Amino acid sequence: MPEWLNIADPLVRRIVLGAAAFVVLVLVLRVIGRRRAAAAEARRRAELRRDYDAVRLRQEEIRRLASQIAATSSTNRIAGFTIVRQVETVFTDGCASSVTAIELAKALAVQKGANALINLQTQQVGGKWVASGDAVVVRLLGRRVEGTPPPPAAPNA
Numbered sequence: 001m002p003e004w005l006n007i008a009d010p011l012v013r014r015i016v017l018g019a020a021a022f023v024v025l026v027l028v029l030r031v032i033g034r035r036r037a038a039a040a041e042a043r044r045r046a047e048l049r050r051d052y053d054a055v056r057l058r059q060e061e062i063r064r065l066a067s068q069i070a071a072t073s074s075t076n077r078i079a080g081f082t083i084v085r086q087v088e089t090v091f092t093d094g095c096a097s098s099v100t101a102i103e104l105a106k107a108l109a110v111q112k113g114a115n116a117l118i119n120l121q122t123q124q125v126g127g128k129w130v131a132s133g134d135a136v137v138v139r140l141l142g143r144r145v146e147g148t149p150p151p152p153a154a155p156n157a
Helices: 010-066 098-111
Strands: 081-091 116-125 128-140
Touching: 010 098, 081 098, 081 116, 098 116, 098 128
Parallel strands: none
Antiparallel strands: 081 128, 116 128
16 A cells, blocks of 8 residues: 555545545435436426327317307308308417318307308418408208297288
């Protein structure tokens, strides 16, 4: 053993023990840091999963609502239907495709109490699609609207 590493010397012993304690401390801090990083990554993944699930549920809700629209038209009339009343104009903003924009417009119309869309238009603005249209309540031609009296009977000849 070299003379400078004389463990019997109290100063050398303190220096060696201090260095060993420092190495152990560094190793412990690294283990703690890795555990914290792993926990943070797990929280981030869980948050991303929750966000993904929320987006998926929102998309399913939009599809469900959009399926309640009886008809759409790019004009102010719908063949085979009579417009009972106009509810409100709906606009969408920044969808990835025209189909998504139309689906969202339909869902917004249903949320406002409509069952059809007229004057439906889509445009691409800055790489994103927007849709607009008039949400209306329609009924099939020949069907009575609730609350209106039936037409008078034809006189017998």
